[in-house]
Each structure stands twice: as C-alpha cells, then as structure tokens.
Amino acid sequence: MKQLIQLRVNGELHEVRVEPWKTLLEVIRDDIGLTSPKEACSTGECSACTVLVNGKPVNSCLVLAVEAQGKDILTIEGLSQGSELHPLQDAFIRHGAIQCGFCTPGMLLSAKALLDGNPKPTEEEIREAVSGNLCRCTGYNKIVEAILEVAQSQ
Amino acid sequence: MATPKLGYLLKLPKFDHLEAKTIEEACSLLAKYKDKARVIAGGTDLLVSMKRREISPQYIINIKAIPNLDGISYSQKDGLLIGALTTLAAIESSPMIQERFPILSSAAHQTGPPHIRNVATIGGNLCNATPSADMAPSLIGLGAKAKIKGLKGERVVTVEQFFIGPGVSILQVGEILTEIQVPNPPSHTRGVYLKLPARTAIDIAVVGVAVVVTLDTKGVNIVDVKIVLGAVAPTPIRARQAEDIIKGKAADNELIEKAAQAAANEAKPISDVRGLASYRREIVKVLTNRALKQVTTHI
Amino acid sequence: MPQYSVVGKPIPRVDGSLKATGEAKFTVDIALPGMLYGKILRSPYPHAKILNIDTTKAEALPGVKAVITGKDTGVVRFSFIDTPRYPADQCPLAVDKVRFIGEDVAAVAATSEDIAQEALGLIEVEYEELPAVFDPEEAMKDGAPRIHDKITPTTTTAWQDFGVTREARPYDAVNNISNQVSITVGDAEQGFKDSDYVRQDRFVIPATSHVALEPHVALASFDSSGKLNVWLSHMGYEHKRYWLAKTLGIPISKVRVNKTYVGGAFGGKISMFPYEFLAAFLSKKTGRPVKVTLSRDEVLSTCPPSRRMIIDVKTGVKSDGTIMAQHIKIIDDVGAYRGTSPTALYLAHVFRHAIYNIPHVKHEGVGVYTNKLITGPKRGHALPQTSFAVESQLDMIAEELGIDPLELRLRNLRKKGDILPNGDRLDSYGLPQCLRRAAESSGWKQNLGKQPNRGMGIGTGGMFCGGHNYPFGSAALVKLNPDGRFTLFTGQTEFGGGADTAMAQIAAEELGLTIDDIVVVSGDSELCPYDIGNWLSGGVYVSGQAVRRAATDAKQQLLTYAAEALETKIDQLEINNGRIYVKADPEKEVSLSDMYKYGIQMRGGDPILGKGYTKAVQDVGFWGGSFKGTAALSRGGGRFTDAYGLAAAIAQVEVDKETGKVKVLHIVVADDCGTDINPLIVEGQLESQAVMAIGDVLFEEVATEEGQVINPTLGDYKIPGALDIPKLTTISVQDYEPKGPFGAKEVGETARGATISAIANAICNAIGARIYSLPMTPDKILKAMKDERG
Numbered sequence A: 001m002k003q004l005i006q007l008r009v010n011g012e013l014h015e016v017r018v019e020p021w022k023t024l025l026e027v028i029r030d031d032i033g034l035t036s037p038k039e040a041c042s043t044g045e046c047s048a049c050t051v052l053v054n055g056k057p058v059n060s061c062l063v064l065a066v067e068a069q070g071k072d073i074l075t076i077e078g079l080s081q082g083s084e085l086h087p088l089q090d091a092f093i094r095h096g097a098i099q100c101g102f103c104t105p106g107m108l109l110s111a112k113a114l115l116d117g118n119p120k121p122t123e124e125e126i127r128e129a130v131s132g133n134l135c136r137c138t139g140y141n142k143i144v145e146a147i148l149e150v151a152q153s154q
Numbered sequence B: 001m002a003t004p005k006l007g008y009l010l011k012l013p014k015f016d017h018l019e020a021k022t023i024e025e026a027c028s029l030l031a032k033y034k035d036k037a038r039v040i041a042g043g044t045d046l047l048v049s050m051k052r053r054e055i056s057p058q059y060i061i062n063i064k065a066i067p068n069l070d071g072i073s074y075s076q077k078d079g080l081l082i083g084a085l086t087t088l089a090a091i092e093s094s095p096m097i098q099e100r101f102p103i104l105s106s107a108a109h110q111t112g113p114p115h116i117r118n119v120a121t122i123g124g125n126l127c128n129a130t131p132s133a134d135m136a137p138s139l140i141g142l143g144a145k146a147k148i149k150g151l152k153g154e155r156v157v158t159v160e161q162f163f164i165g166p167g168v169s170i171l172q173v174g175e176i177l178t179e180i181q182v183p184n185p186p187s188h189t190r191g192v193y194l195k196l197p198a199r200t201a202i203d204i205a206v207v208g209v210a211v212v213v214t215l216d217t218k219g220v221n222i223v224d225v226k227i228v229l230g231a232v233a234p235t236p237i238r239a240r241q242a243e244d245i246i247k248g249k250a251a252d253n254e255l256i257e258k259a260a261q262a263a264a265n266e267a268k269p270i271s272d273v274r275g276l277a278s279y280r281r282e283i284v285k286v287l288t289n290r291a292l293k294q295v296t297t298h299i
Numbered sequence C: 001m002p003q004y005s006v007v008g009k010p011i012p013r014v015d016g017s018l019k020a021t022g023e024a025k026f027t028v029d030i031a032l033p034g035m036l037y038g039k040i041l042r043s044p045y046p047h048a049k050i051l052n053i054d055t056t057k058a059e060a061l062p063g064v065k066a067v068i069t070g071k072d073t074g075v076v077r078f079s080f081i082d083t084p085r086y087p088a089d090q091c092p093l094a095v096d097k098v099r100f101i102g103e104d105v106a107a108v109a110a111t112s113e114d115i116a117q118e119a120l121g122l123i124e125v126e127y128e129e130l131p132a133v134f135d136p137e138e139a140m141k142d143g144a145p146r147i148h149d150k151i152t153p154t155t156t157t158a159w160q161d162f163g164v165t166r167e168a169r170p171y172d173a174v175n176n177i178s179n180q181v182s183i184t185v186g187d188a189e190q191g192f193k194d195s196d197y198v199r200q201d202r203f204v205i206p207a208t209s210h211v212a213l214e215p216h217v218a219l220a221s222f223d224s225s226g227k228l229n230v231w232l233s234h235m236g237y238e239h240k241r242y243w244l245a246k247t248l249g250i251p252i253s254k255v256r257v258n259k260t261y262v263g264g265a266f267g268g269k270i271s272m273f274p275y276e277f278l279a280a281f282l283s284k285k286t287g288r289p290v291k292v293t294l295s296r297d298e299v300l301s302t303c304p305p306s307r308r309m310i311i312d313v314k315t316g317v318k319s320d321g322t323i324m325a326q327h328i329k330i331i332d333d334v335g336a337y338r339g340t341s342p343t344a345l346y347l348a349h350v351f352r353h354a355i356y357n358i359p360h361v362k363h364e365g366v367g368v369y370t371n372k373l374i375t376g377p378k379r380g381h382a383l384p385q386t387s388f389a390v391e392s393q394l395d396m397i398a399e400e401l402g403i404d405p406l407e408l409r410l411r412n413l414r415k416k417g418d419i420l421p422n423g424d425r426l427d428s429y430g431l432p433q434c435l436r437r438a439a440e441s442s443g444w445k446q447n448l449g450k451q452p453n454r455g456m457g458i459g460t461g462g463m464f465c466g467g468h469n470y471p472f473g474s475a476a477l478v479k480l481n482p483d484g485r486f487t488l489f490t491g492q493t494e495f496g497g498g499a500d501t502a503m504a505q506i507a508a509e510e511l512g513l514t515i516d517d518i519v520v521v522s523g524d525s526e527l528c529p530y531d532i533g534n535w536l537s538g539g540v541y542v543s544g545q546a547v548r549r550a551a552t553d554a555k556q557q558l559l560t561y562a563a564e565a566l567e568t569k570i571d572q573l574e575i576n577n578g579r580i581y582v583k584a585d586p587e588k589e590v591s592l593s594d595m596y597k598y599g600i601q602m603r604g605g606d607p608i609l610g611k612g613y614t615k616a617v618q619d620v621g622f623w624g625g626s627f628k629g630t631a632a633l634s635r636g637g638g639r640f641t642d643a644y645g646l647a648a649a650i651a652q653v654e655v656d657k658e659t660g661k662v663k664v665l666h667i668v669v670a671d672d673c674g675t676d677i678n679p680l681i682v683e684g685q686l687e688s689q690a691v692m693a694i695g696d697v698l699f700e701e702v703a704t705e706e707g708q709v710i711n712p713t714l715g716d717y718k719i720p721g722a723l724d725i726p727k728l729t730t731i732s733v734q735d736y737e738p739k740g741p742f743g744a745k746e747v748g749e750t751a752r753g754a755t756i757s758a759i760a761n762a763i764c765n766a767i768g769a770r771i772y773s774l775p776m777t778p779d780k781i782l783k784a785m786k787d788e789r790g
Helices: A024-031 A087-095 A104-117 A121-129 A139-151 B023-036 B046-051 B086-091 B095-100 B102-109 B122-127 B136-141 B242-244 B253-266 B276-295 C016-021 C056-060 C113-122 C188-193 C238-248 C275-285 C298-304 C342-351 C385-402 C405-413 C431-442 C499-511 C539-565 C592-603 C679-698 C749-765 C778-789
Strands: A003-009 A010-019 A052-054 A056-059 A073-074 B015-018 B037-040 B059-062 B071-077 B079-083 B145-151 B153-158 B163-165 B176-182 B189-197 B205-215 B222-230 C036-042 C048-054 C064-069 C104-110 C123-128 C177-185 C197-205 C217-222 C227-232 C256-257 C289-294 C310-315 C323-337 C360-369 C454-464 C473-480 C487-489 C518-522 C573-576 C579-582 C586-591 C608-613 C619-625 C626-628 C644-655 C663-674 C727-732
Touching: A003 A024, A003 B153, A010 A024, A024 A052, A052 A104, A056 A104, A056 C679, A087 A139, A087 B242, A087 C016, A104 A121, A104 A139, A104 C016, A104 C608, A121 A139, A121 C749, A139 C679, B023 B059, B023 B176, B037 B046, B071 B095, B071 B253, B086 B095, B086 B102, B086 B122, B095 B102, B102 B136, B102 B189, B102 B205, B102 C518, B122 B136, B122 B176, B136 B222, B163 C454, B176 C256, B189 B276, B205 B276, B222 B242, B222 B276, B222 C275, B242 B253, B242 C188, B253 B276, B276 C778, C036 C113, C036 C275, C036 C298, C056 C064, C056 C113, C064 C113, C064 C275, C104 C113, C104 C177, C104 C275, C177 C275, C188 C310, C188 C323, C188 C778, C217 C275, C217 C539, C227 C238, C238 C256, C238 C275, C238 C608, C275 C289, C275 C518, C275 C749, C310 C385, C323 C342, C323 C385, C342 C385, C342 C454, C360 C586, C385 C405, C385 C749, C385 C778, C405 C454, C431 C454, C431 C644, C431 C663, C431 C727, C454 C749, C473 C539, C499 C518, C499 C539, C539 C573, C539 C579, C539 C592, C539 C608, C586 C592, C644 C749, C663 C749, C679 C727, C679 C749, C749 C778
Parallel strands: A003 A073, B015 B059, B037 B059, C036 C289, C227 C256, C323 C360, C487 C518, C663 C727
Antiparallel strands: A003 A010, A052 A056, A052 A073, B071 B079, B079 B176, B145 B153, B145 B176, B189 B205, B205 B222, C036 C104, C048 C123, C064 C104, C177 C360, C197 C310, C217 C227, C217 C289, C310 C323, C454 C644, C473 C487, C473 C608, C573 C579, C579 C586, C619 C626, C644 C663
C-alpha cells in the first residue's frame, strides 16, 4: 500500500514511503523527523500544525502527504540560519511571546507568511493572520507585539 | 454488544488515493465506485469527517490535477465565472471580486481562518452542503448558478437548487461541480452578508443572512431583492415572503422591520450546541433588519 | 522595594530559543526504538455492568503485542485524593462496571497506531446497561441509581503512605455522596440575626476544559532491571511517581519521570491518569516502550474538566455594607469518581477567606457522584466558581443598599498583619492597592453607569502559596562547575509558567551571578530532589525558597573558602559577578572558578554543593501518630498556608442588546504576587488569566446530554482567539512577602477567578439584570433582559 513520494522540506528533498492516508503532519514528524509542527487537535481547528506550502500557511493535519509533492514546504527548523535566529524568533523570545511553546512554531510561520506578503501590516491584520492559531497560555498580546515590532523594524 | 465507535481517535481510515487527470476520468471513477468513493478538493471538511469516522470512503479521488477547474474570470456578457477548485482565499483577495462582487469577498473572508481559506475551495463549500455554508447565501442572493458535469453531459442549476438537505447536494452519482456562474448584477445593486458567529470571532455561523437589493435610479425604490438565510433551515433558504413585503417599495424602517419579522417566521431553525432555535429565529430578524438597512441607506 | 540585579528584571526565558527553533522536545515528540503505540477502548454507556470482554480477535491481529482488560489490571485503586476517610475509588481499567461514557475499558499495544485502532475495533464487550443519573440533586435522592458500592481499601491509602497514622475505613457512598466538608467560623446564625439585610442566591457553574495545546500523552519504558522510565505531560513528578509505583507494585525509587517540556497544563494534568498507568502496564507486559497519546476529542470528552458546582450563598450585611455573616453551600457534581472533590470543597473556603473580613462563616459542601466524566482542578480549582457566586451576590447587595460596588469591597477587606481565624497570617496583603489601582486604571468612577449599553464589574480572588499536601515541601541543589558557573537541580516542571527561568533568576540573584551563569536541570525525578510541583501554587513561594536556600548554602561555602584563601573574615567579603573580594580592598579577590579548585585541592576534594529545602507550611506536620496544626479536608481546623496571593479585576463590556453578544472592551487585572521575579513572566500570567476568563464567562462549557459530551471537538469547544482580545491592562502591586524568596508569592492562578467575577458583573451591570449561571451566552442574556422587563 505504501507509495514512494518526494517531499521538499526546508529546501531539502526527502524520499519517504507512505500510505495514502498519512497526513503531511504525520510524515514530517514521524518519517522525516522534524517535530516542530505539532498535532494538537488533528481537525484543523488550532493551527499548531501550521506549515508553509509554497509560502502559504496551511494546517498540515489536513493535507495528505501524497498530495504535497512538488511543493515547497517550510517548518521553523528551516527558519533559523544555522545558529542565527530569524528576527521573528528573536522578537518572540524578547517579548515574552512564548510560554509553553506548543503553539509557537505555528505562530511563527503564520507571522512569516504575513510579513512576506505584507511587510507593514496593521495590528488588526496581524491578528487576522494568526486568527486560526490557538494559544491557551499567552493571551496573544505579546505575540502580536512581537510581530508588530519585526514589521516596524523592516 | 456495543460496536466500538472509534471516531474519537481522529485517525484517517485506510483508502486508495486516485488521481483524476480529466473531468471524464473523475466522473468515471465516481460512477464506478459509487458511495465507496469521494472527491477530495481542499480536504478541510472531507478529511475531518473521515477522521471522525462519520464516513469511510475506500477511494479518494483527487481532482486538483484537472486543468481549468480553478480560476476567476469576468466578462460583461457572462458575468463572474469561478472554477469550483478556486480557494476561498483567492476569492477573498481577488481585486476584481472585491470591486464588482464585494459581498462574495466578504463572505469568503468570513468562512474561517486563513489556514482553512488557503486550502478550502468554493466547490467544497457548496458540495459539503452544510446548512451554514458561508458562501451559499450570498451566491443565492446574486442569483448564481452551478455548472455540473457528469458522464451524460453537463447541466446548470441555481445555487439555491444545489442544496437538497443537510449534507446532501443535488449531485448525482458520477457528477462533479465544475464552475460557479454569477450573472452581472444590474446597476444600483448592493449586497451584504451578515454572519453572527456562534461564540468566538472565527466560528461557525449561528445565523447568516445575505441581502442583495437592486434600487431604482433614484436609489429609493427596491426594484429587486433577495433575502437569503443560512444556518436556520436544512438548506440555505430564500425568505420569499419577506422579499415580497419590500419588493417594489421604498424602504423605510417600518417596512424593513416587517420584512425582518417575516424572514424570522420563515426560518426553520433547530436547537443545537451552537444555539437554541428560538434564539436563532430572533437573530434572523435582527440580522435581516440590519442588512436591509445597510443596503438601502443612502451613502 | 529592594532593588535586585536579576530578580525583578524582564529577562527573556531560558527555554525561549529552544521553543522558538523547535528544538524543545515535548513528550509527543519523543520516540524510542521498538516503541509500541497504545490505544484505549472506552465505554459507550454512562452506567453498565461489564458482562464479558472477548479479546481473541484483537490479539490475533498481526502487529498487536498486547491486549488488556480489567481482568489483567485487577482491582487496583487510585485517585487524586486517597485518605483514610475517603479511600480511592477508581481503577485504571473498569473491572465490573463502567460509570461514565468514555471510561477506560480495554487497551491495546501495537506496532502502529493504525493497527492499534483496528484492534480496538475487534474487541467485543458485552454490557448490561444500568439506570444512570446525571443530575447531582437527583442523584442524592433516595431511590436514585447507586453508582458506587461500599469501598473497602485493600491497601494502605495514600495519606497513610505519606505518614498520616490513621486507620483507613470503608466508605459507603450512600445517596451517592462521595465526600463532605463543613467549616465553621464564629456563629453564622447569630451573624444573620445581627444583619440589616440578608439575601440568598443560587449560582450554577458548569465544567470547562483546560485545552492545553499539548494533548495528554505518556511514554513508558520498563527495562529488564525493573526500572520504569516515563515521559509525561504533567505538572509535577511526585504524585505521578507515587501512584505509578503504588499501582504497579514497584518501588518508587525505580520510577523515573524524565524531563520534557510540557505544552500547557492549567491544572488538567496533575495526578495519575489511567492512560499513564496503561502505558506502563503495557510496557511491562510487552517488554517494549509504549506510547499512549490521547486525541483532542478524547481529552475533551474523557479527561477531567473543571468542577461543576451549584453554590448557594447566603450573606448578611449591615446597612453600611459591612458583611456580618456568610453561609456557603456547595454541591460538587463530581462525576463518576471522586477525584479532587474533598480538596476542592475545602479550598473553596481557604482561597476566599483571606479576602474579606467576615466574622461568621458557615462553609458546607458535598460531593455527589453522577454518571458523567470526572471533574478536577483548573487554574484556581474552586476559586473561580466560588468567586463568581460571592462576587455576583456582592454586586446585588451593593445595588440593594445603594452603595458603590467598589466601596463595598474596600469596606470589607482584611488588613495586612491580620491573623485569620485558622491561624494563617497575612504578612503581605496587597488587595487594597489592587482594587484602587484597578479602579483608577479602568476609569471606574468616570465610566460606571455612563453609557446605556455598557457595564463595569469588579471581582476579587485569593490563592494559597502551597499547602500541606504531598510532598509537603521542596528541595534544591546547586553544583559549582570548574568555570565558576552553577548547575541548579530543581524538580520544578516547565509547562509554560516560566518555572525554569524564575528558579534560575533566584539562584543567580543569590549568588551574584547572571542568568547565563546558571544551567537549569529540572523536572527529572532521578536527578532532582523532591519538589512540591507546579499545581499547588507553590512553585515560586516554596520551590523558589528552596532554590534560594541552596544558593545561600553554596554562597556560605564559597565565602568560607574565600575567607581562608584571602586570609580574612567572611564579614569582610562581598560576592558579585563571579568574584569574591575584600570590600575594603577590592583588588584582593578570587573568582568562583578559583574556589572550585581550592575546595578540591585544599579541602579534601570538596566541589561545593549547595543544599536548600523548605516546607510549604512551616508550622504543621505529622509524625508517629501526632498531628501539629494540620487542617482536615472535611472540617478545616488547622493551618492552610503561609502566604496568600491576591488579585482584583475590573472589566468593562458592551452588550449588543439585540443579539445578546458581548464585546469585552477593557480588562484590568491588578495582582499582588509579592515580588515580580520576572515582570515579563508576571504580565504573561495575568494576561493569560484575563483571556481565559473571557472564555469562561462568555462561551466555554463542557456540554453533556445523558452523560455524553456533545461538544468534544475544538470546533465546538471554542477558546478565545487572537481576534477576541480586548484591551488588557495588567498591574503588579507587589506587596513584599517577607517569607517568600525575595518577597515573592504565587501569580498563576488568582487572577482568573477575580476576572471571571469582574466580567460576569460587568455584563449584568450592562443589561440591568442578573444571570446566575455561566457561561453567559447571548440567548441567556436576551432572556435575562426580557425577564427583567416582564
């Protein structure tokens, strides 16, 4: 039943054998071994599993791995350059926008996708961009402030 | 003996994933496997139902490789044509739709968070046929049609006719939805889609009301009006009695109030975890009132 | 307020970069070689006898390595609270009957999750349905279905294992009553007689879910030496170790809880859960690691949500608003098993009694079994429920007497220095400042009653800082490294509250170092000493004190050796920035790194290890059959805690009177946590609780029908998102607590109860009608307005 597929994640090509019913989230975590996208609800309601597919944030728990071939997939492991943090990662840390950290990968990617397309968003646009990313710890304000700071400094 | 219901484990059941390269191929596969097969477009509704084991199709037919099923085009003659695989995000952000059919852009925006809109399609939103489908009221309000292709050829129905019941669309075995056609609205046409989300800002509609009016050249009399209610009946419905009350007349608060009450009476809401039927009926009145005022207010 | 170098600074978290890069590992991320996947089969009935379970088909499925039922696990009981009076009532797998929909009935370990799920589908269970009861007041009536037979403990109870020398007695849940509490202060009847105005009201608070983003998960691995390694998602390892050891019949010293980061907890991951036991049991049976991950739907429908309470409050006041007496009666709808009810009913009094000076109090409560899912603690435990009831009624009293609601609160506050009726002392008590500053920041005087669709409301909360509950205290160790930096060993659990960072700041401050000089080893039960955990509100106050003492101990050793090395006396020395120098002659110095060498070379190999420890409640304890100052869960009568965190909140809302939709405009949270160890973390805690309260008041509820949770999905159990956030103002009042480390107290739990009350009061103020239950949904709001008009 398994199919051999190729997935391009963080610029690297991975060959994996997967069944058609495996989600992109499961394959990234279990087969490729990148554990940053998290499975918190499995039904597209929390966006902790956010990855960027061709630059757009999607819930990877609702993408079939076999349908993700030929696309550019980004996780936060691909965000930092070696040991140098992406400005968003740095801002999150300094603003106290991280508590338990489970929603953080999804938040960072949603923010990155926003800023890539809209370098000077308003606070409302930032909240819209992360409106699908649930966080139970922070209350969101520090996350929004961190993203706003990066936007204003660009 | 209790048969274990294992939907709580939220894992996809096993299936074969087939890729259709043409519409004909998709229709053939659907006709061949019948209720053992389902089409996957964006997958955001389908895969959730499968994880919950509400449905367990053995064959999933991917239609995203079929050319010309997504895309937005407009002409004076044909109006707006939207491919069924067009994402809700594309509809929302299309400058042309924002300019000419802002109610659709607004409705698309209100369907859910960006992660879902980037992937979910207008076709999926309609074919899933939930009574609260956010694109439906405004499409029906604009008199939109749905083009359906099957092995026997193609047919066109109104979006209103497309909905048969909760989760049931007009599609027969072997058919797929290919395109939404929105006619060019007459001048002085305005529309608004008001959705009351159940709990949080991003949420399923507890009530959705679309109102599309065409005013006369003086902007006083309502030449034509469609009032469409979502989430308060087994399908999205036109509130025709409400429409009759104000059609051909000049809108004033009293008339609008009457029409809103009529719309509330026409609704057939149920009580569920998102709201009581009585509350929904009340909200139909409030939203219809607000929507009518919004589209008839002189700018 | 003393000035510190590290404490009190908004230092970025020590685990920030690990979480920002995805390096931080949660238990969901951990895989071991040969690992099997465990899945649980659950009861579809709220109350039924198990007649037979046939697992042969499931066992025969290729890839299945073990299938277990209650016959395999046996009658091994566990519970959050297991005392001689209230012995444990739950088994990890149902043995003879099931008592709630979702109860664990069987479990499978297989080589993949798909196979495990398929195997579950092959297990055949024969049930005989029994009449069920879902309403606690119905359950208490004669003739109601009996949910529990008499329980006779077959082992010692937990309390006895912890050192309480008392005989365990069988417990007979007549009328489905699981436990009771009755605490008396003064003479309530007389107090009511002396009142000018008495009112009685009933409030109903439903269960709400924690929705920690990381689902419940456990990975267990027995090795051939009999050692059990577990990786959990939890709030403190002591209770987990105790219960795993007890139920599995292995020595506690052979249970290692490994460190993982935890994706949120909020009170929902404290004591042992069936799935954790099952992971370990399956690992023992198969000889392989077993991981059990619950799905979100499983968590929402089977893990204990917060406590469902019906609270009757009767309060008597003088005409100037002075509260004379209060009688509280709580019905705690515990669900199928008792869980934390004895603690919750007792804490409902403990948390509130530090707030207002009420001379006469009768506090009663009863836990009642029903055939619904078990309930448990959630961020404040019983404080949110009791606060909602009491603070709502205070607003009603204020209105009746024509007194400003703020004035009414201020008039009834306690005073710093008060000794409470049970002997607890208020050495710090910042609540007056909290109320005043919240009033100022929210524009209370200017805004109250000024706009037709708007309303404002106040709430207060109190919280203990650790209690005398297992493990009763904390210890910490600091180890000097060759480079002069320290490694800190603390059992604290990092699930988002910032424990790793706060402990590091405390150690750094005491040792005159920066936070980069402290390497934190936390949350590993093998490497770290015992710890009170992060669920008894004692993280900073208790463990922080242990950490400070460990640092002080090391500092003393450093100074002793430095004095020798520099040929001077300790009182001549200063320690700062990694150096120890003579105050009068700073050139005469040694580094900490030097002292590492000195200890080893010149003092017989001494590497300098600092040890610190503290008990949560200093003056209480039990040994050899005698009890000193401890309070009994069922009747109080003893010391509760050594310090109280306090908070006040004011909310402003706008109500759309046509739709009943509430827009929260502004929330001000003013909290007294003694000292901000880290102001950035404190702000984060207060903002977090304010937002959580919005969900609690406006829409969160675990809805059940005939015992079935009907909204067990994140699509229908909504929590606030980024677009639901009002203006938030957080104020940290910092009334220095002399007994806390650098004056610090708890900060993670008090504000939620205060804010829930404030938002609820604001809504009722806006609509001019009272709503007696949560959540205040739009249809309830419209109905309340209609009833008020009619």
